[in-house]
């Protein structure tokens with residue numbers, strides 16, 4: 579990891595009408611780390627992710643990714659920047675009418691001029707990298723299990739060899755074995771590809787298994803960020819209940 583943050587959020591304020599979701603939120607993500615983002619329901623984890631990737635404008639604040647501004651930039655600069663990250667939304671968010679190959683090819687089709695044959699070859703490599711069998715390429719999402727759909731979504735997220743991958747609740751809806759396998763895959767790909775991973779999750783096992791640091795969203799800001807051991811030492815009630823309640827202790831391997 580270097581000292582220069584790969585993602586930098588400063589003074590972020592988010593409002594929907596009178597509802598203030600974030601109020602002066604600050605966050606930095608280091609290159610090469612897996613950062614888990616946790617918080618109670620409605621604390622604005624998914625909204626934060628969408629703002630960092632430029633899908634939603636904040637009311638105030640500054641967001642920089644890879645040293646470039648995300649807000650207030652030209653469409654051309656933004657297009658260049660967005661090629662450098664990949665996103666997997668909840669459930670994989672695949673197009674149901676397209677095959678896995680066609681889904682994985684979407685970023686290659688939209689953001690490169692590569693010929694069809696090369697797009698297919700690259701899609702096949704990504705599908706293999708996420709541990710899907712080659713015959714999954716011709717299948718539609720409805721023909722896949724939930725875990726396979728997530729893997730296909732992951733293959734699409736890494737289609738353009740991104741530097742950062744954003745994952746919104748990747749293990750939601752998976753059985754514990756499938757979830758653990760996906761955690762392992764995320765960790766392996768981070769190591770193999772040198773990815774930075776920004777991961778919104780409720781899954782305590784994921785946090786323990788692969789996250790280098792965890793950011794806690796509460797009280798309209800990032801209340802704390804650190805290792806799980808550091809967070810467990812905090813007296814804040816939500817942080818305490820989350821990490822040191824029965825599920826938190828079980829995920830930590832305690833009784």
Ligand SMILES: Nc1ncnc2c1ncn2[C@@H]1O[C@H](COP(=O)(O)OP(=O)(O)OP(=O)(O)O)[C@@H](O)[C@H]1O
Nearest residue numbers: 594597599617618619620621622623624625626780
């Ligand atoms: N487009 C929108 N218009 C109005 N309100 C919105 C919009 N998007 C999100 N919100 C509100 O912003 C708040 C934060 O939403 P967000 O989806 O980020 O929560 P979250 O922390 O990801 O929650 P969960 O853990 O339940 O998924 C919620 O109160 C939500 O209703």
